[in-house]
């Protein structure tokens with residue numbers, strides 16, 4: 404069965420269940436001539452790609468991240484880029500080619516991961532708990548007072564954006580600017596801002612962020628504080644990062660750590676609302692929340708797909724892939740593979756969801772996984788009691804316009820009984 408599939412276009416649909424199943428059953432190693440990408444969709448093949456970083460290089464992730472800046476080079480865009488370069492006095496091509504943790508391999512990756520890992524030790528993450536509880540409580544206090552609220556806007560966005568800003572040591576008075584800058588980076592990376600890059604002001608936001616980060620880096624070199632940037636540039640440490648490396652890492656955190664965590668919280672709340680008897684069980688027994696989080700990472704992972712390119716000719720699932728080809732691995736499909744999980748399309752918080760690849764696998768396994776889990780646990784612990792007797796309001800929420808990230812733009816609820824289930828999904832493309 405020939406399947407017409409392009410990972411850059413077809414992973415945006417509201418219901419990917421049938422598409423994933425058709426790919427796994429009929430084209431488990433699929434070649435898209437249009438996108439020039441091989442796509443693997445079975446759990447075993449996705450794991451094989453992520454495990455073998457010598458054959459499957461993460462250099463491909465650079466193209467994906469940089470594609471944010473690659474919009475058609477019209478004279479107006481060129482002028483804008485030049486004024487950006489002049490303003491930040493930083494060569495964007497050097498920045499694009501600087502080592503970014505997620506897109507480098509081998510020893511260079513291990514060395515960089517050791518340095519940035521200082522900010523993500525179990526102890527440092529556990530220390531965040533009281534502060535995360537305070538942020539979640541502040542947000543949920545507002546929800547408690549409202550008849551009508553939006554889980555995404557009122558909790559799932561503010562919690563991770565505030566947490567990352569604090570992790571980086573951004574002062575309270577710059578938080579609103581920082582949120583705007585983060586939003587622009589995310590809009591560029593997810594493609595949403597590309598169409599009106601000239602009008603949207605995203606390049607101005609990104610230059611403000613660069614200038615701000617440069618100030619912070621210089622300040623922390625002189626006067627270290629208890630924040631991540633100070634840890635990365637601490638002159639007392641053996642290995643420290645240069646300015647460009649720190650800026651790259653901050654950009655990565657904004658893209659990899661904000662919207663993903665937002666969608667983990669939103670997708671978990673959405674799945675519980677779709678399964679009222681499971682919601683009731685969690686309301687009665689909050690110790691089930693970690694299981695809700697793992698099952699959400701399996702059932703509807705916030706990051707749908709990753710990319711690699713081949714460093715040699717290789718055979719996978721009986722298909723030969725030549726050296727130098729891009730390979731997409733479908734995290735969302737691997738987690739729904741019936742060869743690995745029983746009744747995979749059923750959301751079930753009681754199941755053993757271990758083995759899901761929602762945070763990836765191998766050398767590039769998500770550096771922020773413990774932080775994301777802690778944020779989601781804190782957010783859901785505060786939110787879930789408020790989900791008793793609510794109903795959805797407003798038009799059906801649209802999905803974020805991105806092939807990488809999966810989640811809803813809003814999740815609006817009103818107090819009072821009624822149907823909480825999502826409206827039936829649109830029919831799948833296939």
Ligand code: HEM
Nearest residue numbers: 504505659660663664667709761762763767769770771775
């Ligand atoms: C639910 C939330 C999150 C999900 C689903 C998620 C998912 C992932 C996945 C699948 C990868 C592997 C990519 C690959 O193999 O190419 C990854 C890598 C990464 N994530 Fe996360 N992530 C989340 C939250 C976070 C947070 C909160 C942070 C930091 C504050 C973070 C930082 C990173 C970094 C730095 C990497 C690159 C690691 C490396 O290349 O060695 N992530 N994430």
